[in-house]
Amino acid sequence: MQNSLSHLAYLALEYAIVSLELKPGGLVTEKQLIEMAGHGRTPVREAIQKLAWQGLIHVRPRVGLQIAEIRPEDHRYVMQVRRELEPIAATCADPQQRERLRECARRMAECAGTGDLPGFFAADKAFDEVLETACPNNFITAALAPVQTHARRLWYSTGTHDRMDGAIAMHIQAIDAIRGGDADKARIAMAALIDYLNNA
Numbered sequence: 001m002q003n004s005l006s007h008l009a010y011l012a013l014e015y016a017i018v019s020l021e022l023k024p025g026g027l028v029t030e031k032q033l034i035e036m037a038g039h040g041r042t043p044v045r046e047a048i049q050k051l052a053w054q055g056l057i058h059v060r061p062r063v064g065l066q067i068a069e070i071r072p073e074d075h076r077y078v079m080q081v082r083r084e085l086e087p088i089a090a091t092c093a094d095p096q097q098r099e100r101l102r103e104c105a106r107r108m109a110e111c112a113g114t115g116d117l118p119g120f121f122a123a124d125k126a127f128d129e130v131l132e133t134a135c136p137n138n139f140i141t142a143a144l145a146p147v148q149t150h151a152r153r154l155w156y157s158t159g160t161h162d163r164m165d166g167a168i169a170m171h172i173q174a175i176d177a178i179r180g181g182d183a184d185k186a187r188i189a190m191a192a193l194i195d196y197l198n199n200a
Helices: 005-018 030-037 041-053 074-089 095-114 117-134 138-157 161-180 183-199
Strands: 057-060 064-067
Touching: 005 030, 005 041, 005 117, 005 138, 030 041, 041 057, 074 117, 074 138, 074 183, 095 117, 095 161, 117 138, 117 161, 161 183
Parallel strands: none
Antiparallel strands: 057 064
């Protein structure tokens, strides 16, 4: 599923929204998104449906598709949800996911050395998807998936990308705690990561 055409189309369009290539409040057509994603109509339509469900695209009848605005209160609301739910999700990884998490940490460490922001965002997205796969509580993952994407877009919109090294270090600490298998340590490390991102 994670490598399906619709998922690949979703990842391409999600990144375009997160990186502000698709401007907040801007109007786009399905044809533009098909060209941008590099996939056919059906996968892109499925990706649009997911992005609309996540509140990143608004379908405007007789107008078109509108990229969600960034509102002043978004950061506070997004971090409130993440602070409550991500520490719980962090306790759910099993040994198979822990190996995937090790790869996420490795990719993030490489990005710290090269200043590769797109690479970090891709590794962070992979980290989110590992936790989503591992967490048995679908209500938690349904709530977290959109706010994690909104959080990346908000972080990108601040223009303070010099915080990337600190964010990566905190992510790696959280990943190491999760891989260690101690639920309490994983929960504490994830809470510390969210607190850092909230205050950075």
